[in-house]
Amino acid sequence: MAGRGAPTFLKRQKEQNRLARAQAKREARQARRDSRAAAAKSGEEVPYEELSPEPTEQDPAPDDSPEGSPEP
Numbered sequence: 001m002a003g004r005g006a007p008t009f010l011k012r013q014k015e016q017n018r019l020a021r022a023q024a025k026r027e028a029r030q031a032r033r034d035s036r037a038a039a040a041k042s043g044e045e046v047p048y049e050e051l052s053p054e055p056t057e058q059d060p061a062p063d064d065s066p067e068g069s070p071e072p
Helices: 009-042
Strands: none
Touching: none
């Protein structure tokens, strides 16, 4: 039957890693909120750089080869 007994060691490790990543994400989000609030209180403008630092499918990384030169 499903749901009986304790989870296996690897499943437990995976769950703990997932919870740790989620907690780190929450803390980072809160730190960003706090820094934006502090900057707004002091009158500074905060750049919004938290969009997506990693390239996505819609944002392909540029290739190093110059345009128009054929691959050897």
